[in-house]
Amino acid sequence: MDRLAGADPEAGRARSAARAVLPPALRARLGAVAVLAALVVVVLGVLFAGHGEPGRVDRWLVAPTADSVRGPWRHVALALDFLGEPVGSVLLVVACGAVCLLRRRLRAAVLVVAGVGVTVGATTLLKQVVGRTIHGAGNLSYPSGHTAFLTTLAVMATLPAADRPGVGRAAGTALVLAASLAAGAAMGWAEVALGAHYPTDALGGWCTALAVTPATAWLVDRLADRTAVTGGGRLR
Template sequence: MTGRPAPAVLPPSQRGRLGLMAALAALVVAVIGVLYAGHSQPGRVDRWVVRPTADSVRPPWRYVALALDFLGEPVGAAMLVVAAVTGCLLLRRPRAAVLVVCGAVLTVGTATLLKSLVGRTIHGDGNLSYPSGHTAFATALAFVVALLATDRLGLGGTAGTSLVLGAALVAGAAMGWAQVALGAHYPTDVLGGWCTALAVMPATAWLVDRTADRRADRMVDGTADAGRRERH
């Protein structure tokens, strides 16, 4: 053991920016949730983007949408989480591995809870739609991967934050397109899912670092106490 703590998963140079982003994202989630609570039809913004139907896209793009959708289903999501955790451990970033699991669970859990609270449905039959859990999951996973990339590339501040937001936007947009194209969600559901992940992930990353730092401090203190006892 070297006694050095593992690198922080959320760099100090990005905490302020990502914290502000999380607050704004949470506000967006709340506003959209209030606006569409209990609704069962697309709103004006949804109709302006596209009217969701089961056949919004045709092959071969439909196959792409189905493949992306599978990655948000339990089996596909589990495969991605296992791959991401493995990659983090191979890169010797245990905190990032913890964030992958905790972030995915908390983000999807938050989206599921919000669905019950908001009560917005699509296609009837009690199909709760707001926010999109698939979009939230994809965004959360991209968030962690981007944080790893900023660490490997030595990026910080504005550059690092831009990379994180860019990756989250690309992943969220790709999964969101698939959800709308397949008629599973309204466009505003997708925005809500994206913002849910952006609200949850920075807080989760901070908690992972905080917990790991406290554990490392206790280990250091315990080692120091043991050393003193041996000398006496």
């Protein structure tokens, strides 16, 4: 056990809060966001289960074509799409993890790997359960894994900034949501423009990330704190 934490429980709790990847001040708000996001994922999954065509909202937002982006914007869409592909996503995760390790933020590095793993696993499982397809029976589309992936990284990258001194709970929550929305909208646009997903798939991917990332961060903190108490180490 950390000797200082054992001698002064309040100091120990303060140290744990300072190292937390999910800021204690934001836990309740982000927890509520996660619950609402999970409800949206479930509702959309039920509505589009087994479907192979765009819904009414999808048709209203964009024409159901195989590929609707041309010119220089296509290169932008392809670049964003690459970030969610196996090679691009691995490179991005390695880069984010390396930054965390260089800053001696081991918890954050663990969260990068765990958060991405849980998000990818969740979207993969949901695709099998929901069974929505695009461009044929073999192309499962709901929710968008690319959108969920980039949203998860945006949330994890923003959490430390949201916990800086002087940033209140409302501002911190707004910062996390704004970053997640920007990342989700960018990747969602790319996936829809390239014809890989329906707009509601992108919404489902964004909400999946918002549902699982705070929960994963909370779990990382819990396990790290328990390890510090039982194993004598500190996971910063």
